[in-house]
Structure formats: C-alpha cells, structure tokens
Amino acid sequence: MSDATVLISGLGKVFNAGGDNRVVALEDIDLEIGPGEFVSLIGPSGCGKSTLLRLIGDLLPPTSGTIVVNGKEPHRARLDRDYGMVFQKATLLDWRSVRRNIELPLEMMEVNRAERRRRADELLRLVQLSEFAGHYPWQLSGGMQQRVAIARALAFEPALLLMDEPFGALDEMTRERMQMELMELWRRTGRTVVFVTHSIPEAVFLSTRVVVMSPRPGRVAAEITIDLPQPRVFTTREDPRFFDLLTQVRERLRGADEEPS
C-alpha cells in the first residue's frame, strides 16, 4: 500500500437526474496526494472540482474507480473523522456562539466539556479571534466567519483538510490576508491540504502542486509543481518565477478549455 494521503485511480462520477438527463461530471481521474502536500484543484466552473472534493470526503458516492484516504475507504475515513472540511460559505450555526461553533465537531466526538473548551480557546488564538469567542456568527465579518470555519475544521486535528473555495466570497484584501494566515497555519501544523479554487494567483501562491482540470467531463489536464521557495511571503507574489508559473497555469487552463471532449 502506498503511503499517499489521498490515492485516486480511474475515478468517474455520473449524475443521473433521471431519463436521458445524464451528466458526466468526472472521468478517469488519477491523482496521488502525499502527506504534507498543498494541492490546489483549479478549473473553469462546472469542471467537477468541488465534486471531486466531495468524493474524497465521502459526501458523494463515486460511480466508478477507487479512492483511498489515509489507507482506507473514504467512508471509513469519514467515520474516523480523518479530514476537516471548509466550504465556500462559512456554514456556521447561527444559534451557536463562535466558541460553541468550534466545539461542534468535538461534541460529535464526545470530547468532554473542559477539553472542548481548552481546544476551542487554543484554536481561537490560532485564528486570532480570542476576543470574539462569545459573539454570534452574524456579529462577525465574512472573513472572520471564514476563519471560525477554518478553526472548526482543525478542531479534531485531522491530518487532511478539504477546502472548497474557502475564500471565494471574500474581497481581495481580506483574501490575501487569509491566504497568508492559511500558509502560516499549514507550515506550523504540517497538514495535507486539498484546496479547490478558480483563482490562478491563489492556486500558485498557496500550493506545492496545482492540478488543472478540464471542463465536462472533468479530467486532470495537467499537474504543475510549484517550486516557489518556502515559506511563501508577501514578496513571493512579486517573484518573476511566480509570474512564470501563473502563465503556465493559465496556458494549461486555456488548453484544457479548448480541447474537444
């Protein structure tokens, strides 16, 4: 058995909406993601990148092919809480304070109250929201809500983070700050991250590898290793190599788009 965190082979997904209404969302996906990698899935909307993430997380069943997460079936991995998930919408529960939102996954794991509180406080410090512990989601800005969602996903210390356009709804400035914070977090915790985005600069700045996907049916069109030096800092975005990689990804995306299916 390979020691990959995520190992995907021959994966396909067909949505059957009844009758002739068949949509082939993904076809023939092979992908290996090693421990500690930061892999971005990028592609035009409708290319099935979010679907792929949901298949890894066992939120959808595959039509064909296999997925192995941490050496297990995705279903087993989900039951073992092997991954944390962050959605495009923060998806905080309105009726819970920030602290209790972060405690939610720990409650599901039946962690005792004192330990839950300790972990939540630690995570609040990590995302720099300690003074908002008692606030309710509606009292926070979009960026702060998303930070709470990230803290929540880290609550049970999963080795794998699945992120579905987590910064998609944020303004550019907040987005860049959140990217820095995420980089910092990733470096400090050594998690494996699978990150869905449709922003080329975001994918290049964050990732160790960018997976370019083609639209309907979604396939892996190219894999580009991002060899920018670590740690990624503010000036990384001004590095000529950064622009070079942006161009590479952009060209592969265009190529994927034009390729007849």
Added chain:
Amino acid sequence: MTTASATPRLWSAVRRLRTHYLPAIGLFVLGLAFWEAVVVVFDIQGFLLPKPSAIARVYVQEQSVVWSAGLVTLGEAVGGFVIGSAAAIIVAFGVSRWNMIREGAMPFAVAASSAPIIALAPIANAWFGSTNPISKMAVVAVMVFFPVMINTVRGLTLVDPSELELMRSYAASGWAILRRVRLPNALPYLFSAFKVASALALIGAIVSEYFGGPRNALGVYISQQASFLKLTNAWAAILVGSMLGVAFYLLIVAVERMVMPWHVSIRRP
C-alpha cells in the same frame, strides 16, 4: 443630576419613546377621537355604535364580571393551544422523519388549515357538552394544530444543505443532526406559528362559546348582551378579549426572545 453613564442611556430611552412608541400612541388616540367624533356628528344610536367614552364607562362598571368571564375563556384558549400545539409538534416529528408520510400528509394538512374549523363548534358541544370547557378546547386544539404542524415540518426539513453536509462530514447520527441542526432551525418557524395560533386560539374559544358554553364566559356574555341590545356591554367584553389576545401574543414574543436571542428578527447591533 444623573450620572455620566446614565445620561446617554436616558437619552436613548427618550429617543426610543419618541421614535417607537409616540407615533403608535398618537395614532391610537387619534383613532379613538375620530370614532367619538363620528358617533357625535352623525348622531349614531348608542345601540348601533357606542362612543368609546361610553364603552369605557361600562367597562369600569362591569370590570369584575367581564374579567372573570375573560379568564374562563382565556383558560379554554390556552388549554386548547397547549393540547393542539403539543399534538402538532409530535406529529410533525413523525411526518418530517419519513418522506413518504410527508408527501401523503402535507396536502391534507394544508387543505385542513384553510377549512373553517370553527364550524365544528356545535359538534364539539354535542360531543363533550356545551358547558364543559373541553368542548371549547377541542375546537381550539384543532384550529391550532394545522398551522403549528405545517410550520414545524417546514422548520425541521428546510435546512441549509451545507449544514447537513457539514454534519455528515462529522459522521453525525440522525439524532445528532436533529438535536443540533434541525431543532434549532425549526424554532423560528415554530414561534411564528405560535403567534398565528395565539390569535386563532382566542377566536376559537370566543366563537365556540357563541354556540353555548359555561355561563361565565366571554363569548356567552357577548352574545347574551347583544341579544338584549346592550351593545355597549358587548363592546366592553370585546375590549377584554382584545387585551387578552394582545397579552397572549406578547407572552409568546417574550418567550421567543428568551429562547432564540440569535435570530434575525431579534438581533440588535
């Protein structure tokens, strides 16, 4: 002199009074004055439409009688409300749990909720005895049942799909999802149903009593006084009924604020 910290609070209270309450109070007083003026100017007979001042006078005279009748009726309304709501919530849990039952049951519930259930009052009298408060509670319970049930089912089932996905990613059991997501999600729906139901409950109790009821009850009092053409007394009883209705409603609003301070309708920046 007030203290430095009390002054702004005092000011904001004055401002709230001016912007929130004063217009409402003003409109109310204006309405009464208009009513009084219409009766005087057009010389409308007292038994057709009494002046507000006349109603107030009779209200003061008859206060103890009307209020004791009012409390009997309120007891019936609240009793029916509790029975109907409890049954509705229990049924809603079952219905929302099983798709097939929901598909089958909801059209009937929606149809029944627009049926004139108050028409059952004479039948309830025949079943339980017209002087038995149970006959009124039964009508109220049936009236309250449908809006509460429909709304609870909506609240339990119209859940943000991403919240369900989140819970699934935690490998949460159906019970955990019910407790942590569906139930809190249903609360706003439940309370808006309770507000509608509180008005229905009082209407149900009073109108049921028009078809006969315990001697000392609001509906019985109103229909008797009206048949003696003592309409000012009937109006005084209607006034009590209205006050009880408002009080019932406000009680529900108060509980709502206590139970779900997080909700949009209550938030204060």
